[in-house]
Amino acid sequence: MSAIDGLPPLREVIAAHDLRAKKQLGQNFLLDLNLTARIARAAGDLTACDVLEIGPGPGGLTRGLLAEGARHVLAIEKDARAIPALNEIAAHYPGRLTVIHGDALMVDPLAHLTPPIRVAANLPYNIGTELVVGWLTPPQWPPFWQSLTLMFQREVAQRIVARPGSKDYGRLALLAQWRCEARIVLTLPPQAFVPAPKVESAVVQLTALPAPRYPADAQVLSRITFAAFNQRRKMLRASLRGLHPQIETLLAEAGILPTARAEEIGLDRFCALARALKSQPAG
Structure with a gap:
């Protein structure tokens, strides 16, 4: 990739800007530009899209996205040390990269992006789940983004694509699969990163x-899934008891056995329960 875009290898960039990864920022840098290019390609045809990237670090994925033809990339980076390196990439791709020094949880990206928008990021481990839950639960649907192409710890990725009956199945799977197609497109070993994390x-x-796949009120569904999986070992008639005095009747109406546990119930039944609860509010 460095031969293609004419910029230095990432190891040289890190050395030049003293960009040693900081654990407190959840940083693990992916230095293989062939891999960052594969991630960029997994995001699809970007030539007519703006792309939001969170936590670009030294800019490996940023370079991949731009080299793959992204119309415009907005890179939000909290670590001030990385900004000069990212500005060098911006200079190499005039008008196609905007770099913001700030906290991704606090910045409004829509002020800097034009639809259609896709998100692609090697998310910092310490805020990855919080960010994706926010993107999956906006007030209005469809969301501002067409797709999310995101790197996580493998255990988080498995929780997103999990099916009922598996140990990984939970609230994150339901939130993702209710409104999205979700799939794992690439798995990376620890040694692909610097420093190497302890997990894939x-x-x-x-x-x-x-x-959404099934009609349901988003807030009601969120309340149900939170209560159900917060006490996932309990039967649903116990874990959901606080939601409605007649919860067993509503479970039956939704086609759910009151003695079932959350991990056994599919998305369609949870949505049916949300509709039943919405139609018969407590009190």
Whole structure:
């Protein structure tokens, strides 16, 4: 990739800017530009899209996204040490890269992006789940993004694509699969990163559906899944007891055995329960 874009290898960039990864920022840098190019390609045809990238670090994925033809990339980076390196990339791709020094949880990206928008990022481990839950639960659907192509610890990726009955199945799977197609597109070993994390990583692609798979009120569904999986070892008649005095009747109406546990119930039944609860509010 360095021969293609004419910029230095990432190891040289890190050395030049003293960009040793900081554990407190959840940093693990992916230095193989062939791998960052594969992640960029997994995001699809970017030539007509703006791309939001969180935590670009020294810019490996940023370079991949731009080399793959992204119309414009907005890179939000909290670590001030990385900004000069990212500005060098911006200078190499005039008008196609905007770099913001700030906290991704606090910055409004829509002020800097033009639809259609895709998100692609090697997310910092310490905020990855919080970010994706926010993207999956906006007030309005469809969301501002067409797709999310995101790297997580492999265990988080497995939780996103998990099916009922598996140990990884939970609230994150339901939130993702209710409104998106979710699949793992790439798995990476620890040694691909500097420093090497203790676990494998995986890239998940989430493609927004035009509408949720099943009708349900988002807030009601969120309340149900939170209560159900917060006490996942309990029967649903116990874990959901606080939601409605007649919860067993509503479970039966939704086609769910009151003695079932959360991990046994599919998305369609949870949505049916949300509709039943919405139609018969407590009190």
